[in-house]
Amino acid sequence: MSNSSREKSHLQAQNYQITVHGKVDQSWSEWFGGLTLTTSVDQDGTTITRLSGTLSDQGALRGILNSLWDLNLTLLSVKRKNQSSRR
Amino acid sequence: MSLPLLATKFNIPPTNPNLIGRERLSNLLDEGLQSGHLLTLICAPTGYGKTSMVSQWVHARKAGNSLETSPFRQFIWLTLDPGDNDLGRFIAYLVAAFQQIEPDLGQGLLAALQNPRSTAPHVLATLLINDLSALFEQYVLILDDYHCLHAQPIHDFMSYFADHLPQHVHLVISSRADPPLPLARLRARGQLTELRQVDLAMTREEIALFLKQAMSLEITLEQIQLLEDRTEGWVAGLQLAALSMRHVKNISAFIQVFSGGHEFIADYLTGEVLEKQDEATKKFLLQTSILEQFSASLCEAVTGGAQARQTLEQLVDANLFLIPLDYQGEWYRYHALFADLLRKRLQQSQKESIPDLHVRAGRWYAQNEMLNPAVDHFLSGQDYEGAANLIEENAERVLMHGQTATFLRWLETFPVEHLFTHPVLVVYQGMANMLLGKIPENALSLIQEIATSAEEFQGEANTLQALYAVMTGRALEATRLSESALQQLPSERAFLRILAADSLAMAHALRGDLAASAQAFEQVVENAQKAGNVIMTLMGLSNLAGLHYQRGKLHQAWDAYQQVLEISKAKLGGQSHALGKAYLGLGELKREWNDLENAQTYLSKATEMFRQFVDIGIPLVYLARVRVHLAQGEWEQAQAILDEAWQYAQASKATALDDKLTELMQARLWIVLGDLHLAEQWARQQGLMDKPVVDLSVMADQNAMAFEVLQGEYLTLVRLYIAQGEASKALELLPVLLTHNEKRAQMRRVIEVLVLQAVACQQTGATEAAMQSFSRALELAEPEGYQRTFLDEGQPVAQLLYQAITAGFSPVYARKLLAGLSVQELSPQPRKKSPADHAMVEPLSERELDVLRLIAEGLTNQQIGAHLHISLSTVKGHTSNIYSKLGVKNRAQAINLGQSLGLLS
Numbered sequence: 001m002s003n004s005s006r007e008k009s010h011l012q013a014q015n016y017q018i019t020v021h022g023k024v025d026q027s028w029s030e031w032f033g034g035l036t037l038t039t040s041v042d043q044d045g046t047t048i049t050r051l052s053g054t055l056s057d058q059g060a061l062r063g064i065l066n067s068l069w070d071l072n073l074t075l076l077s078v079k080r081k082n083q084s085s086r087r
Numbered sequence: 088m089s090l091p092l093l094a095t096k097f098n099i100p101p102t103n104p105n106l107i108g109r110e111r112l113s114n115l116l117d118e119g120l121q122s123g124h125l126l127t128l129i130c131a132p133t134g135y136g137k138t139s140m141v142s143q144w145v146h147a148r149k150a151g152n153s154l155e156t157s158p159f160r161q162f163i164w165l166t167l168d169p170g171d172n173d174l175g176r177f178i179a180y181l182v183a184a185f186q187q188i189e190p191d192l193g194q195g196l197l198a199a200l201q202n203p204r205s206t207a208p209h210v211l212a213t214l215l216i217n218d219l220s221a222l223f224e225q226y227v228l229i230l231d232d233y234h235c236l237h238a239q240p241i242h243d244f245m246s247y248f249a250d251h252l253p254q255h256v257h258l259v260i261s262s263r264a265d266p267p268l269p270l271a272r273l274r275a276r277g278q279l280t281e282l283r284q285v286d287l288a289m290t291r292e293e294i295a296l297f298l299k300q301a302m303s304l305e306i307t308l309e310q311i312q313l314l315e316d317r318t319e320g321w322v323a324g325l326q327l328a329a330l331s332m333r334h335v336k337n338i339s340a341f342i343q344v345f346s347g348g349h350e351f352i353a354d355y356l357t358g359e360v361l362e363k364q365d366e367a368t369k370k371f372l373l374q375t376s377i378l379e380q381f382s383a384s385l386c387e388a389v390t391g392g393a394q395a396r397q398t399l400e401q402l403v404d405a406n407l408f409l410i411p412l413d414y415q416g417e418w419y420r421y422h423a424l425f426a427d428l429l430r431k432r433l434q435q436s437q438k439e440s441i442p443d444l445h446v447r448a449g450r451w452y453a454q455n456e457m458l459n460p461a462v463d464h465f466l467s468g469q470d471y472e473g474a475a476n477l478i479e480e481n482a483e484r485v486l487m488h489g490q491t492a493t494f495l496r497w498l499e500t501f502p503v504e505h506l507f508t509h510p511v512l513v514v515y516q517g518m519a520n521m522l523l524g525k526i527p528e529n530a531l532s533l534i535q536e537i538a539t540s541a542e543e544f545q546g547e548a549n550t551l552q553a554l555y556a557v558m559t560g561r562a563l564e565a566t567r568l569s570e571s572a573l574q575q576l577p578s579e580r581a582f583l584r585i586l587a588a589d590s591l592a593m594a595h596a597l598r599g600d601l602a603a604s605a606q607a608f609e610q611v612v613e614n615a616q617k618a619g620n621v622i623m624t625l626m627g628l629s630n631l632a633g634l635h636y637q638r639g640k641l642h643q644a645w646d647a648y649q650q651v652l653e654i655s656k657a658k659l660g661g662q663s664h665a666l667g668k669a670y671l672g673l674g675e676l677k678r679e680w681n682d683l684e685n686a687q688t689y690l691s692k693a694t695e696m697f698r699q700f701v702d703i704g705i706p707l708v709y710l711a712r713v714r715v716h717l718a719q720g721e722w723e724q725a726q727a728i729l730d731e732a733w734q735y736a737q738a739s740k741a742t743a744l745d746d747k748l749t750e751l752m753q754a755r756l757w758i759v760l761g762d763l764h765l766a767e768q769w770a771r772q773q774g775l776m777d778k779p780v781v782d783l784s785v786m787a788d789q790n791a792m793a794f795e796v797l798q799g800e801y802l803t804l805v806r807l808y809i810a811q812g813e814a815s816k817a818l819e820l821l822p823v824l825l826t827h828n829e830k831r832a833q834m835r836r837v838i839e840v841l842v843l844q845a846v847a848c849q850q851t852g853a854t855e856a857a858m859q860s861f862s863r864a865l866e867l868a869e870p871e872g873y874q875r876t877f878l879d880e881g882q883p884v885a886q887l888l889y890q891a892i893t894a895g896f897s898p899v900y901a902r903k904l905l906a907g908l909s910v911q912e913l914s915p916q917p918r919k920k921s922p923a924d925h926a927m928v929e930p931l932s933e934r935e936l937d938v939l940r941l942i943a944e945g946l947t948n949q950q951i952g953a954h955l956h957i958s959l960s961t962v963k964g965h966t967s968n969i970y971s972k973l974g975v976k977n978r979a980q981a982i983n984l985g986q987s988l989g990l991l992s
Contacts (some may be wrong), residue, residue, distance in 0.1 A: 012285070014582070028989075029271060029273040030269045030270070030271035030275075031267065031271070033265060033271055034270075034271030034274065053463060056283050056285075057283050057284045057285065058284070059130040059132065059264050059932060060264075060265045060283075061977060062264035062265070063130075063264040063266060066237070066265075066267065067267045070239060070242070
């Protein structure tokens, strides 16, 4: 896709960081689009897991949010990180 | 008793002539297949032409199949919808889709669904994978609208399926979001082809072609660029825009107007498109938008107007997002996006008419005997009475096809007050919950409330309470409740009466009253036959046969099992859970009658049948096979099969019973082989030697099942004592066992205990007492032709038989038994073969040598399978052959012997 009109953000791979409540093991990664899972404890002492990495598009993001929902995990935040290289 | 399926779900959607060909995408699909990828994922939001492009590809390649340019492929299509969120129903459709091409495929899988206990998803997936592995052609399975699925059991099924897909089956999934499958793993292994939003978006060239060819619009290059910019290549947006542009003078100005998100564009453009229609068409579109799919007849029922066929044809001609679902022009659906927008407008403009539209659709479906959409529409239209009546009529079929999830989903939406006039539904709801292994709390309290307010529903309440009492092992309550239910339930409640009779039979069995239980099972069979319920008939018959066997009535057991065989063959194409039980039972009977060859035949049929069900069936069959090998004097083989039984028993986590029975068999085998110290160690670990016998009496009165297991342990202990020459200790236990078995008319056990008692008495020198027990055993056993119960005890029984013949106790029968003893090896020769003089009877095959070497390297069976690219069961087959050829019991011995025979150098 060479032309400039395709430079719409939702058609491109983007970096995301999704935070959920509780601990989710790295072994789940392949169920979450290959995102990297890191568990930590935030300031108020609650355990959170961050899923971060690149997702191809909104369909991929939606699939991951569906899976989190199915696993009954509490979603804390979804952030798009603005570091994807613009072509 | 089958449930009708919607044939339109299997149809490959006809090609839409108003769309352009998308060679670019077809080529990407081809590449995926050619590079051996297992899964193709087509993931994009609605309106990107997912379904069109796949169906276009399938049609083109099907036509190309005849040209022999690429390997011949069969295409199997299944369109999913939200109603498929029931593993039972999903599988029914999946199998039916395959059966369009392979009519015999999936019989076992369908039979597994009729198992009243729910089968684990991965086991069901294995059944399908096995069936597919046996096929030779190349298959492409297309699952369209995968995002409709959200039931976890289906995700489990599909994950396992996708992970173990045979090489010749390619899976194509189209979905609006990434499906919950291990995509990252497939991607990393290079087994995944992805066509995503960015790929499906129309390129500028495609847009130009589309406007020119399909829509006959003359448009400038600049305008195309503008359109591409605004729609981002979104196919539905372009279609909508093109439809409007036909009536627009200033195209550039029109394009400038719409911008923003897809939804906004769609909403705006749909408005534009709708406004162009005449009032009648507009009304037709809005009213029929409540339908997932429709035929002319259904549309007429819903709109109340005539000539729907013409209207539909006009809509197709006008390219109004009408998608034909078959090739006869009978069934259609709206494009999902268009349907959503129509529904939104219907909601805004004629909200109050919606329930009525649904009810009309429900009635049409009910008249045409399509249960699921009928119920769904009645529920959407809040016609709970209509829905309740339909569900009540069909509940038996739905539940008996394992579609418990559908059933529970229906009932969840019911307002409680409507259930007061339909208590049967509450009973089914509770039952469905119990089938899923859950405690039916809500149903129990609701049915109690209903019965309190309306006396005439006491029978329904008692039925559910009885089912629950059986589930929780409360035998006395279950008896009382099911007896009352049977008195209270009117005759038209046929299915409930069957359930109540079944509870009563189970309750009697739990209490150990085998005669009463048998009588109740006869009732179940009779009622089920009258009601035409094949599955309950078969379950009743096989339970009945099992009871006959325990009660010592071998010939009656034989007849009942034969009936199971006949009915299964006639009504279910020879596949049912009960059939596995029947083969096992027939095998056990043949073994008892010392017809060992036929026993083996039945038992291997049983193994085959049980492979399709997760159950303790397989370990039980293996234990029966161990007994046959023991009877044949094949000690090594007996051990090898027992080792396999262990693996199966440990793998099945549903119950500890199979582990226990396998343990018992091992102890028995040790005793036969003379490894008495091992058997004694086992008995000590069980604490059998210190357990006071009084415990047994208490146990016998409380819990029939636990007593049976404990009795098995004590009988093994008795054999150990006899083998150790300590028969007096055995004689402390045997009278207690005899009393309880006599009390419960467990005649098979009575005979077994009497034989052991005779053997023990003989050893202590109490010859007279020995003959007293023995002659009684002969007398009881003769009419039913028992053999192995005598022969299995070996040498001491030969002596007793001589004495019985001399004394004139059942002399003809005793002679026959003696003849049986003389042809068999009476006891195993102690195996003291030293490796040096060990001559192998049969050399190991190349493959077996490979397996042996891998065993020596310390690989597990799984690893060996993976290494040699063979299945786990094949590995086990090889190891069992190796063990029997080498005459060893386990891996360590196999390695030792293999080394000394120079096989591992």
